Amino acid sequence: MRLKPGFTFLAATIFVLGCKNPLRKTPVAPAHVPITDSCEVLAPAEISAVLGIPIDPGSHSFVGSKILCNWSETGVTGEDAEKLDLHFISIPAFNGEKIAAGDIQVTPAPGIGDDAIYVTTRLDLSLLLRKGNTAVGFYFVNQTMSRDEIMTKEKALGQYAAARM
Numbered sequence: 001m002r003l004k005p006g007f008t009f010l011a012a013t014i015f016v017l018g019c020k021n022p023l024r025k026t027p028v029a030p031a032h033v034p035i036t037d038s039c040e041v042l043a044p045a046e047i048s049a050v051l052g053i054p055i056d057p058g059s060h061s062f063v064g065s066k067i068l069c070n071w072s073e074t075g076v077t078g079e080d081a082e083k084l085d086l087h088f089i090s091i092p093a094f095n096g097e098k099i100a101a102g103d104i105q106v107t108p109a110p111g112i113g114d115d116a117i118y119v120t121t122r123l124d125l126s127l128l129l130r131k132g133n134t135a136v137g138f139y140f141v142n143q144t145m146s147r148d149e150i151m152t153k154e155k156a157l158g159q160y161a162a163a164r165m
Helices: 005-019 044-051 091-097 147-164
Strands: 068-072 083-089 105-108 115-120 125-131 134-141
Touching (some): 044 147, 091 115, 091 125, 115 147, 134 147
Antiparallel strands (some): 083 134, 115 125
16 A cells, blocks of 8 residues: 555644644743842851851841841851851842942942942951842951951852842
8 A cells, every 4th residue: 555645744734843843931030039038148158168167047137027138157256257148139239239338348349130339348248249220239257357358258168149139
């Protein structure tokens, strides 16, 4: 029995469409959900990897508020403990920090999120970064590191945070 060319074409078409179902929808990537809990911006393992020390899970500084999270070095208390604070800031506050004056030094921090700056005062150094409509600030406490070392560590943490924001 000899098959007609039209039948062969129809069979081949059904075979190809059967493998590639036109009715099956392509999965859609879920929409980006902004992080609203400061303790979810960084993972303790990321902080430990950057700082080279064990870090406790993050805790919120104020009961009922998820705007500020801090992580501390595991098993160390007092002034010798290394500590990282992260807090959400408003976009207007972020932009205001960019034009700070007086004893405050603002230094661009390229390669982190959509925009990032280091804010240095006589007493401390912070990294502020913005990605989209979310901005956070980092404050890393270490009594023995130089400002350059702290900036390097804050930049690495900022890159982790920006990837998640």
